[in-house]
Amino acid sequence: MLTNPEHANSADLLIIGGGVMGCATALFALQLDPTLxxxxxxxxxxxxxxxxxxxxGSIRQQFSTPLNVQMSQFGLAYVAQPETLLAVPGEPPPTTGFIEGGYLFLATAAGMPVLEANHAVQRAQDAPVALLSPAQLQQRFAWLNVEGLAGASLGLGGEGWFDGYMYTRALRAKAQSLGAVFTTDRVVALEHEAGCIRHAVTHGGERMAAAAFVNAAGPWARSVAAMAGIELPVFARRRTVFALRCASTIGHTPLVIDTSGLWFRSEGHSGSQFIAGWGPNEEDDADDLPLEPELQAFEAHVWPTLAARVPAFEALRVEHAWAGYYEFNPIDHNALLGLHPACGNLYFINGFSGHGLQHAAAAGRGLAELIVHGAYRSLDLSPLTVARLVDGRRYIERNVI
Ligand SMILES: Cc1cc2nc3c(=O)[nH]c(=O)nc-3n(C[C@H](O)[C@H](O)[C@H](O)COP(=O)(O)OP(=O)(O)OC[C@H]3O[C@@H](n4cnc5c(N)ncnc54)[C@H](O)[C@@H]3O)c2cc1C
Incomplete structure (x- = not known):
């Protein structure tokens, strides 16, 4: 078991980064071992x-790899029922604002084989998904232009969206209620010897010992790994989200992934508000761009594509926009979890490439099992091991949005 008796300024488990991954890891570690x-x-x-x-803040079952479907299925309960699973005695019940709105993946004829292969993976995991013909699509979604489409995949349950900030705060509050101590400070160095981290040195001048450390630094995980002498291919890739208002009320839309890669979905309940985004081409997708929304892309690319797919979007205005970083793993677009062969006590929970929020509960629980028990006990997350960077294995996710 993890124990570090060294001195008062120490912990059994020291987690670097208190976003959704850090909070989930803290929570599940303490549920497994309340004395930590x-x-x-x-x-x-x-x-x-x-x-x-x-x-x-969206959750889907429509992935191309079985493990990612299973991770979403586990995470769904935490997102949809926080008042039960994340309740803190004496506090108001937490909420995430979950809306079970569904995902709709559109495909051209060229894209149908991949859509059908993914559908088979999802059905094998009991995901409630259906393939629709263009005629069925048109009947179900009158606002959609089905020209050029050969079919689509619709999630019939267990998919939707929620507030990522509120979810993170709920996980954090639950972890704190179980004893996790959050400190406002930044790690600036990791002292290591004999293949293990001994201390984390902070900006505030603390030198903290621990038996185990977790890199939960999201888009900044590469710099934390470098402090341990490890090269981690996780890059901060900017993604802009536009909040839109349509002049007409078209009603609820699922989260639609267009054949161009652009996505949009309803926001709120008015039927005229939406959010939308897209993944830039690789050559435009530089690392560490400033966190400012890419406003010029709306006129140049986003609006014409939206209006071609939904004619009512001809009359649309941007109400506001924001940008965040995907913590992008360009090697296989999947999480990098667990221990790296170069270090015996630095655990990784990084590289989710745009689908981490929905997988935080499953990843946090799995990492906690690895730390506390030395092995996965529930869902076997070993295909996502960070050690695959060294041995060349890949676990490729094709449905990256
Ligand atoms: C625009 C956008 C849309 C997305 N949409 C979805 C979606 O629909 N569904 C989904 O599942 N996922 C989505 N994601 C991805 C998801 O948000 C991330 O995978 C997830 O939030 C990553 O959580 P994290 O805790 O690893 O990172 P973060 O939330 O970034 O937390 C990392 C924390 O580490 C801290 N930190 C950094 N360096 C240090 C240091 N040296 N010392 C201490 N702390 C440090 C930072 O302050 C930060 O708070 C989206 C992301 C973006 C940007």
Missing amino acids: RVRVLEPDPTYARASSALSA
């Missing part, structure tokens, strides 16, 4: 730049 001394170092309790607060 868990500290979380987070420099910004307002989460102004954290991905968890700037996320589009």
Whole structure:
């Protein structure tokens, strides 16, 4: 078991980063072992730049890999029933504002084989998904232009959206209620010897010992890994989200993924408010761009594509926009979890590439099992091991939005 008796300024488990991953890891570690001394170092309790607060906050079962479907299925309960699973005695019941709105993946004829292959993966995991023909699509979604489409995949349950900031705060409050101590500080160095981290040195001048450390620094995980001499291919890639108002009320839309890669979905209940975003081409997708929304892209690319797919979107205005960082793993677009062969006590929970919020509960529980028991006990997350960076294995997710 994890114990670090060294001195008072120490912990059994020291988590670097208090976004959704750090909070989930702290919570599940303490549920597995309530005696653990868990500290979380987070420099910004307002989460102004954290991905968890700037996320589009959506959850889907429509992935291409079985494990990602299973991780969403586990996470759904935490997102949809926080008042039960994240309740803190004596506090008002937490909420995440979950709306079960569904996802709709559109496909051209060229995209149908991939859509059908993904559908088979999802059905094998009992995901409630249906393939629709263009005629069925048109009948169901009168606002959609089905020209050029050969079909689509619709989530019939267990998919939707929620508030990432509120979810993170609920996980954090639950972890604190179980004994996790959050400190407002930033790790600036990791002291290591003999293949293990001994101390984390903070901006505030503390030198903290721990038996185990967790890199939960989201888009900044690469810099934390570098402090341990490890090269981690996780890059901060800017993603802009536009909040839109349509002149006409078209009603509820699921989260629609267009064949162009652009996505949009209803926001709120008015039927005339939406959010939308897209993934830039690789050559435009530089690392560490300033966290300012890419406003010029709306006129140039986003609006014409939206209006081509939904004619009512010809009359649309941007009410506001924001940008956040995907913590992007360009190698296989999937999480990097667990221990790296180069370090015996630094655990990774990084690289989710735009689908981390919905997977935080499953990843946090899995990492906690690895730390406390030395092995996964529930869902086997070993295909996501960070060690695959060294041995060359890949676990490719094709449904990256
Ligand atoms: C625009 C956008 C849309 C998204 N949409 C979705 C979606 O629909 N569904 C979904 O599941 N996911 C989505 N994601 C991805 C999801 O938000 C992330 O995968 C998830 O929030 C990552 O959580 P995290 O805790 O790793 O990172 P963060 O929330 O960024 O937290 C990392 C924390 O580490 C702290 N930190 C950094 N460096 C240090 C240091 N040296 N010492 C101590 N602390 C440090 C930071 O202050 C930060 O608070 C989206 C992301 C973006 C940007």
